[in-house]
Amino acid sequence: MRVVLVLVAVAMVMAGCAGPPKLGGAPNVQVLDATELPPPSASDLIETDRPYIVGPFDKLVIDVFGITELSDRKVQVDASGRISFPLVGVLAVAGNTPGQIETLLRDRLASRYVRDPQVTVNLQETVSQVVTVEGQVKKPGLYPVVGRLTLLRAIALSGGTDEFSKLNEIVIFRTVKGEQYAALYDLKAIRLGAYSDPEVYANDVVVVGESRARRIFKDVLQVVPLFTTPLIVGIDRLGR
Secondary structure, three states: OEEEEEEOOHHHOOOOOOOOOOHHHOOOOOEEOOOOOOOOOHHHHOOOOOOOOOOOOOEEEEEEOOOHHHOOEEEEOOOOOEEEEOOOEEEEOOOOOHHHHHHHHHHHHHOOOOOOOOEEEEEEEOOOOEEEEEEOOOOOEEEEOOOOEEHHHHHHHOOOOOOOOOOOOEEEEEEEOOEEEEEEEOHHHHHOOOOOOOEEOOOOEEEEOOHHHHHHHHHHHHHOOOOOOOEEEEEEEOOO
16 A cells, blocks of 8 residues: 655645645645655665765775875775775774765774874765666766765766656655655756756656656646646555
């Protein structure tokens, strides 16, 4: 059984109608006010907030100034979120920023007779924090989330849309604390400044103009033009 909770401003749905529409014919629909998807918590992204949080399989470059043997060391975070480094041994780094990892390494090295170590940690390749862009874009795939990424930028990374893309059927899927959400956006409206360009986080899935959007939002797409606000849906699947 699927219960859908719709979070959307009442004013955007069919002024003058007796009540808000039910999305996809799903039962138990409640309309509330909201303007954006809830951001994921740290536990949703082990591996966002800003700045970048290192996670499993990310690749790092570590330098210890003045020590050739400890400079330009390329290491990969393992599946359990740890790295191995000379004089330090095994160190848990997942969930830390590169700056925090610098502090962890500096403290360990200082306790092992390296005087005043100057450590630099840079991200070489990100694997744990990616957004998926699929559907009617030129280059569907997984794209890294480094710094602040918005919907327009994510679509640009995927090569952009083409003349056949349905720009009013852009959906972001997100999981927050075990709850699934979906938000419907009109790309043309965002470009015109009708509402703000939403932030996209690691583990989000962006679907451009495909049947997944139409199945979830089919009733609304027929009657409501998305030019004033995005439409946000919380999907709670019971009986799992």
